[in-house]
Amino acid sequence: MKQNNDSNKIETQVGDREIVITHIFDALRSVVFDAWTKEEHLSKWWGPQGFTTTFQKFDMKPGGIWQFIMHGPDGVDFPNTNVFVEVVKPERIVFKHDVFPHFLATTTFEEIDGKTNLTYSTVFEENADTFEKVKTYAVPGAEQLMDRLEEFLANISQ
Numbered sequence: 001m002k003q004n005n006d007s008n009k010i011e012t013q014v015g016d017r018e019i020v021i022t023h024i025f026d027a028l029r030s031v032v033f034d035a036w037t038k039e040e041h042l043s044k045w046w047g048p049q050g051f052t053t054t055f056q057k058f059d060m061k062p063g064g065i066w067q068f069i070m071h072g073p074d075g076v077d078f079p080n081t082n083v084f085v086e087v088v089k090p091e092r093i094v095f096k097h098d099v100f101p102h103f104l105a106t107t108t109f110e111e112i113d114g115k116t117n118l119t120y121s122t123v124f125e126e127n128a129d130t131f132e133k134v135k136t137y138a139v140p141g142a143e144q145l146m147d148r149l150e151e152f153l154a155n156i157s158q
Contacts, residue, residue: 033090
């Protein structure tokens, strides 16, 4: 399945157990990479629309732990634990989401004429039936994540 959302430059592809979001940001790769790797930036935009995030641990290096709680607009808390697999500045970040739903996330940053082509790929470990349910909130959540990142980038000086 492939969707294009021209209003915010997001392209979404959904496979059997994979979601791939591609977005071109009007910002330098180094700036977008910093937004993903600096706790003081990431904590301001991570999560779907209406969510806030409280970081508990953030150690961005291979084997490092990223623990946080996403606070939903309805007051429900969602504890998260990620383990970083690979961090290659300013090209790639790979982490394993260690709580349900389990997935391996790969984010790549490609500079194109002063802009950044970001690809965020999540490959889920759950079976196809479970993924069918998960994607109903994971796809819009990932797209909203890109929207929030775009808003954050527009509000910081480059």
